[in-house]
Amino acid sequence: MPEFQTSPGMRDILPPESARWRRFVEVFAQVAESAGYGQVLSPLLEDLGVFQRIGDATDVVSKEMYDFVDKGGRHIALRPELTASICRAFVQHNPQMPWKIWYSGSMFRYEKPQRGRYRQFDQVGIEVLGADDPNLDVEIIALGWEFYAALGLQQVKLILNSLGEPDDRARYVQALKAYFEANLEELSPESRVTLEKNPLRVLDSKRPQDAALVAAAPRIAEFYSEQAAAHFAAVQAGLTALDIPFTVEPKLVRGLDYYRHTTFEYQGGTLDSAQNALGGGGRYDGLVEALGGKPTAGVGFALGLDRTLLACDDEGVFAPPSTAVDVFVVDTTGGAEALALTAQLRRAGLRADRAYENRSMKSQMKAADRSGAAIALIVGSNELEAGTVVVRPLRAEQVGDDTQSGQSVVARTDLLSHLTKVMS
RNA sequence: GUGGUCGUAGCUCAGCUGGUAGAGCAUCAGUUUGUGGUACUGAGGGUCGCGGGUUCGAGCCCCGUCGAUCACCCCA
Structure with a gap:
């Protein structure tokens, strides 16, 4: 064993796998730029506060942040995701709207590593700021779909949901909380803890003990305002028009609290449930405002490079490009x-x-x-x-x-x- | 962060109830004089993750530690 090795959850990507990584980003760039998206390169580090706006109730912020105080006394964090950075950049530079951008790069989350889950991991993603048109939700979802197709993946499933307007969501959370509290005895101990922090997340529980209770829980759809319902219907109609198959999953809440209206997730058909989320995204109309900007609509997604490559391996597609010489x-x-x-x-x-x-x-x-x-x-x-x-x-x-x-x-x-x- | 499993040559692994480290692949070199992919022969390469302990003796047993892996949590 050598004296020095990579830190936990971090690794070297060597040839020929590294060529595959580069190609992955190239294919993504091609898809994104074919739709008028421009690339943003942003710092690996941001002021901690940028990410805290994601929401203190999210694990990403509350326990997975890589943060430190620099020599100037600033509290810095390595980015755990890029949506917040992009919104920060939007506020800072005030670009023309709609601002359609794509990115790729490493993210950092301090958690226990396992397959398809590392402390430094790579994502590609796109974001659009400054338009709340449901057609845009559809465009974005479709681009992700096209990208997977471009890699050769055929078993990706699209899961869709809407969290409604913030008010709808708040009322739903109240109802959910009341429901679970009324049935507290049936809930697993772990879920009881989750309920305290974030009732929505209880819907995500994979424990068998919770299954029946979760299945019978109130549905978000019952709480949609007229506008939220219309937005969601438009998104579904758009996907149907583009022949993109999807499943509406009312329990899809996702871990980042800034989502409202549309949320979606791409799942691999062959992976275990622990790693089957290849990518996900949604609408986050309040985030720019939370970072000090004017109220601005936002929607986007991030796709995990590792997990997508795992899915490619399982499906036997997107092999490393040849490095042979002539x-x-x-x-x-x-x-x-x-x-x-x-x-x-x-x-x-x-x-x-x-x-x-x-x-x-x-x-x-x-x-x-x-x-x-x-x-x-x-x-x-x-x-x-x-x-x-x-x-x-x-x-x-x-x-x-x-x-x-x-x-x-x-x-x-x-x-x-x-x-x-x-x-x- | 909690729990399970694992950690032997570059890689994949074997090593029986504790007795001085093995295979396949890979690498390198040869198989008569300038020619790869197949075959044959040979060689190099391991403080058995690390640190303690038990023992006459530990890769094998015990404790700790580090790392990997899987599950939970959560997410990509």
């Missing part, structure tokens, strides 16, 4: 020719690799094979003298003996044109 140079004359050749090839736009330390030809050929290159270029003393290169295909369908290897001798001066011809 050609591999084998040089048995000391290595200087390989240096010159690879440099020349790279300038010409080819991906070229080579072996080092002047190993035996056999050893270099093995390396060539491992590199995934389609072609090996071999330079020995004969070729060096004659100004030629042996061009040997490595991936061609070779049946049998070496005489059929299909390798050819090409003059150095003709090498580039020969390669471009062969490789196309």
Whole structure:
């Protein structure tokens, strides 16, 4: 065991997995920018207060924050999510509305790590500030849906709910609280604690003991105002019009208290329930105001990179992109020719690799094979003298003996044109 | 934060009731003189997570600790 290792819940992403991560973000950027969203790069650190506006009742704020006091005496926190940062940025810069943005990056939450759940984890997401049009809710949900499709995922489920207007929600919470308190004996001890802090969250309980009680609990739909009901109906109609299947789940409350109206979650079809939330989002019309801005509508989502990749693994899609080079140079004359050749090839736009330390030809050929290159270029003393290169295909369908290897001798001066011809 | 399981070579693991560390894969090198992917031969590589304890002797037993993993909580 080495003296130093990554801290708990943090890890190194190595090749080839790292290439997959980068590609993941590229695909997301493509989807988002195709719909007119611009990227925001914001700091990893914010004033603690920015995140406290998310709500003291949320675990993300009350117990999972990575915070510290800096040398200037400021109370700083590593961002546990990005919606609050984006709202802070919106208030600070006052951009044109609707402000449609996307982001990607690492978030930090101090909790016990497990599969698909780390202290530093990556998300991609989009947010729109300054429009309360239900069509926008639909657009956003659809973009997430498109993104999963672009990755190749086919078993993602969309779960939808509405928490209504703040007043609706407040009345519902009251009713819920009264209901559970009236049946306190049947409630699990854990849920009783949850009830004290946040009655809505009791609906999330996975304990069998609570199942019956939760199932019979009052439904949020009974508390919708006319406007809230209309908004929710419009969202559902829009999704239907776009042929996006969804399930309305009245128990979907989600952990962040700023949500109102639409909330949604994408669930993986193959993952265990502990990690099946691939991404989620909703409308948070009050958050900008809570951060000192004017009342501003907001809606968005965040998708977890790890969990989505887990889902990809389970479905056997979105494999790491190939890191193979095009050609591999084998040089048995000391290595200087390989240096010159690879440099020349790279300038010409080819991906070229080579072996080092002047190993035996056999050893270099093995390396060539491992590199995934389609072609090996071999330079020995004969070729060096004659100004030629042996061009040997490595991936061609070779049946049998070496005489059929299909390798050819090409003059150095003709090498580039020969390669471009062969490789196309 | 609470509880269960686990921690042996780079990777996946074996190691019987405690007796001086093993396999496969991978790596490297050879299999006569310049050619990979198959085959054969050989080599390197481990303070058995770490620290204590019991014992003549511990990878194996006990305690602690760190880490991983799973569940709960919650979320992505």
